[in-house]
Each structure stands twice: as structure tokens, then as C-alpha cells.
Amino acid sequence: MIERTVPPPPEPGLPVRDLPDGLLAVRAAEGDEDSFAVLVQRHGRPLLALARCMLGDPQDAEEAVQDAFVSAWRRLPEYRHGAEFRTWMHRITVNRCLTMRRRRPSPLPLDAVAEPAAKDAWSQPARFAEQDAATAALCRALGDLAAGQRICWILREVQGLSYKEISQVTRTSEQTVRGRLFRARRSLQEAMSPWR
Amino acid sequence: MALDGPRTRPSEPPAADGPPFEGDEVLSCGRLLSRAWEQARDAVPAADPHTRSCPHCREAAEGLAAVSAATRALRAEDPPGLRALAARVMDTVRAEVRRGRLLPVAGPGREPRIAESAAAKVLRRAADTVPGARAAACRLVPVGDGIGVRVTMTLAAALDHPLPERVHQVRRTVLRSAGQDLGMAVTAVDIAVIDVLEPEPVWEPFRRPGSPGGGGT
Numbered sequence: 001m002i003e004r005t006v007p008p009p010p011e012p013g014l015p016v017r018d019l020p021d022g023l024l025a026v027r028a029a030e031g032d033e034d035s036f037a038v039l040v041q042r043h044g045r046p047l048l049a050l051a052r053c054m055l056g057d058p059q060d061a062e063e064a065v066q067d068a069f070v071s072a073w074r075r076l077p078e079y080r081h082g083a084e085f086r087t088w089m090h091r092i093t094v095n096r097c098l099t100m101r102r103r104r105p106s107p108l109p110l111d112a113v114a115e116p117a118a119k120d121a122w123s124q125p126a127r128f129a130e131q132d133a134a135t136a137a138l139c140r141a142l143g144d145l146a147a148g149q150r151i152c153w154i155l156r157e158v159q160g161l162s163y164k165e166i167s168q169v170t171r172t173s174e175q176t177v178r179g180r181l182f183r184a185r186r187s188l189q190e191a192m193s194p195w196r
Numbered sequence: 197m198a199l200d201g202p203r204t205r206p207s208e209p210p211a212a213d214g215p216p217f218e219g220d221e222v223l224s225c226g227r228l229l230s231r232a233w234e235q236a237r238d239a240v241p242a243a244d245p246h247t248r249s250c251p252h253c254r255e256a257a258e259g260l261a262a263v264s265a266a267t268r269a270l271r272a273e274d275p276p277g278l279r280a281l282a283a284r285v286m287d288t289v290r291a292e293v294r295r296g297r298l299l300p301v302a303g304p305g306r307e308p309r310i311a312e313s314a315a316a317k318v319l320r321r322a323a324d325t326v327p328g329a330r331a332a333a334c335r336l337v338p339v340g341d342g343i344g345v346r347v348t349m350t351l352a353a354a355l356d357h358p359l360p361e362r363v364h365q366v367r368r369t370v371l372r373s374a375g376q377d378l379g380m381a382v383t384a385v386d387i388a389v390i391d392v393l394e395p396e397p398v399w400e401p402f403r404r405p406g407s408p409g410g411g412g413t
Contacts, residue, residue: 019330020352020394022391023330023331023352026332026333026350027331027332030296030313030333030334030335031293031294031295031296031312032313032320033286033293034317036286037286040282040286044282045275045278048275048277048278048281049270049275059277062275062281066281066285070285070288073285073288073289073292074292077294132269134265135266135269135270137266138263138266138267139270156237156238157237157267158270158271163238178217178230179217182233182234183217183218183219185233185237189260189262189263192266195265195266
């Protein structure tokens, strides 16, 4: 029979994983790193997707999100919960990405966006290859959009934010958001027409 | 048939036709292209009878099919560096930890001390064990001759039980933990309920199928 190692002791109290963002942010502001770790886990994935769409380059995206989280940790004691943590975090990340884009003038290197999903590559190769290529084309087309349109589109379509949240993140009116979304859709539709 | 339950997708107001956007066009049915796209992408499906039945709106919506398919793939991608990224963030965070003031934990003689953030962590965890209560802020201040400590805690609490009873239970639990786990002479625990605990937190716009839904580990 296989020797079993000692099972981990049951966690005292309840895991913090199920706490809402607001409570975690308050706890993190008081120096509770465990609560902040949950926020990082919870928001890391969508924020990384956001940064990747905005910057095109996966490594730049990681750097941007890392900076954004560290900056959030430092600013949490002054965070007044005027906005949802998610909205606040999106705004920090968007600003970080904009700064990085300004610093790095060349827009999108054409080959930087197509990162094949290796773990799935064997299951349905042809389909995934085509999907990857389409996704890469979409990322390139995103790179050609005006910055305001690109941000609105990503926040809506990739992040699932409401118009209101987007207007808070980008500090514009909801009408402006809708206009930018429309023009972004128009341009992307055009760019993606070969993939129909 | 009534609309079924709440949607995860945030529904937008049905967009009174505002001024047309630059480059907008009027479809054969009289609707603006921008509106047709908003309906197709953002509104609860089937909320608008026109969209459901109008061939022109449907055709306009289908024009976005390629973009939508690529977007779905983009959303589904799991960024490879996420775990390492989170680890790097937490390394930095732990190096910059905010400990707060030092507080007395035993009798006046030897004066061992504990950082406020560490003590707060223990007391929050104790409060969290009370069903229907979750601690938010937890501040500790030395009082009197510097031996005692006053705790100020804020809570989110569910409303399925009378609030005073629950608050009382949290206070008792915090006092016990302070004495037993920390050896701290807590003179008072001030508690304010600042939020209602919802039955289930909703925060993820696109929950991945098969991802842990708050239970488990």
C-alpha cells in the first residue's frame, strides 16, 4: 500500500478566496498580503488579456500588469473605494499600458502577436491554427485602431465591462464610449473580412 | 413568457436612438447600423422583438461574425505567464509589507510585541469563522497604560439572522482569539457593520467553464 503523507491541516476559519473584492481591498490596504494575493489571482487573467490586446507583446503585457498590481498595492491605503476595485484596477492597467506604448513608439511588430496555444495544439491542429491566425489578425487590427477606440472595444468585448464602467475607466461619457465602440467594430469588421 | 433569471452579461438600457455616429448608416429597416450592432452584441438576447425578427438587423449582426469568433478565442486564451506573474507581484508585495504599529501581547514585565498587521490577520480570521460574518478593516490601538488594546473592526454581515446577535458572536470570538491565540489583553472590540454580505459574490465577467466556483480549496 502506498504510504500517505500527512494531510494538510484544515484551514482555520474560512478561506479568503470567497470574499468580495471590496472586503479584500480593505484588508489588503491594512497590509494583509493574503487578501491581496486573492485579488491578484482573481483579476490577473482578464488584466493580462487587456494588456496583451493593448500592447501586442506578451512580455510587455506581463510587465504592465505586474507594475499595475504593485502600484495598486502601494496605493491601496489611499484607495477610497469611490470606484469598484475592478474598475480602479482596470484604470491603473490601462494607464500603465498607455505609458508603455508612448515609451515604445513602434506600434505592433507583426510577428509578436501570434502565440500558438501549445497545450491544445495536438487536439485539433488545423482548427486551432486557423483560430490562432484569426486571433493574431484581430490583435493586429486592434493595434491599428485609435487608442481610445481600442481601449473601449477591449474593455467591452474582452473584459465584459458595462458602458458605465468603461466610461469610468476612460473618464469619458457613455455616449462617447458607444461612438468609439461603433467605430472600432466598423474598422475591425473591415480588417477581419478575409476571415469570414 | 417572462424573461428568465439575471444574466451575467451586464444589460444596457435599450439605447434611445441618439445622434448617429460618424460613419453610421441607416439599414433598410430604418435602424442605425450602430444600434443593430449594440442590440446584437450588448443586449439580452430576445429582449427586442424587432432585432429578433428583422432580416436586415440579423444580416448586420452577422457582419460581425468573424470578429466575434476571433474575440471568443482571444477571451478563452489562458495567458501562459500568469502564475509566474502573480508570484513576482507577491514577492514584491511581501517585501513591502505594511506591518503597522507594534502592540503588547503579554504582561508588563517582558513586553513581547506583535505587529498590528499580524494581529489583525489573526483576529479577522477569527471573525470570519462566525457564519454570515466577514471581517473587513481591523485596527488595534494600545490603551491605558500600554498593556491593553482596543480593537476596531468593520464587518460585512448577512441578514438571515438578527444583526445584534451576530455582532455579539463576532465580539466574543474576537475576544477569545485575542486572549487564546495572541495573549493580548483586549479591553474593547468596537464593531461596525458596513456592508451586507450577499449570498454569493459575483465578480467574474467571463467565468471559465470548470473553474472553481468559490468552493473547493
